[in-house]
Amino acid sequence: MSSILSYNKNEVRMNGSLEDLDKGYNVWIDVINPDESELRKLAQKFHLNQEAIQTCINKSKKPEIRQLENHTFTVIVDMKNKDPETLLIESVYFFLGTNWLITIHTAEVDIKLIVQRLLNIQNETIKQTRIDALYYNILAGLVTKYE
Numbered sequence: 837m838s839s840i841l842s843y844n845k846n847e848v849r850m851n852g853s854l855e856d857l858d859k860g861y862n863v864w865i866d867v868i869n870p871d872e873s874e875l876r877k878l879a880q881k882f883h884l885n886q887e888a889i890q891t892c893i894n895k896s897k898k899p900e901i902r903q904l905e906n907h908t909f910t911v912i913v914d915m916k917n918k919d920p921e922t923l924l925i926e927s928v929y930f931f932l933g934t935n936w937l938i939t940i941h942t943a944e945v946d947i948k949l950i951v952q953r954l955l956n957i958q959n960e961t962i963k964q965t966r967i968d969a970l971y972y973n974i975l976a977g978l979v980t981k982y983e
């Protein structure tokens with residue numbers, strides 16, 4: 837399951853499309869519980885690094901940042917307590933390119949909530965910036981939960 841949010845300095849489209857990239861929008865593609873076929877389609881469409889895609893397929897939990905040919909690949913973990921004695925750790929994978937961001941994760945991680953809060957608080961600021969600002973704010977939203 838995936839959803840697409842597109843934005844530019846004038847508007848935010850909660851139901852964006854990949855075609856918005858050609859219209860000058862920043863596009864965030866949030867992919868939840870993808871199968872290998874869906875990951876391969878994304879890799880083909882966005883020319884994603886095959887080793888990075890394999891990292892997603894293997895569900896690696898090792899945090900990393902890799903600067904690749906046409907994008908940056910990041911793995912970060914989301915942590916939360918299931919109960920007082922059990923810590924749940926889920927990987928979140930980011931592919932950041934020019935005007936696009938792809939996030940890949942399980943349904944246990946609610947990135948959409950982070951983005952909705954961000955748009956409610958900093959809507960105008962985010963709309964005026966590049967897609968990098970969304971990337972950094974999602975990372976910050978996940979990392980602040982570590983405390």
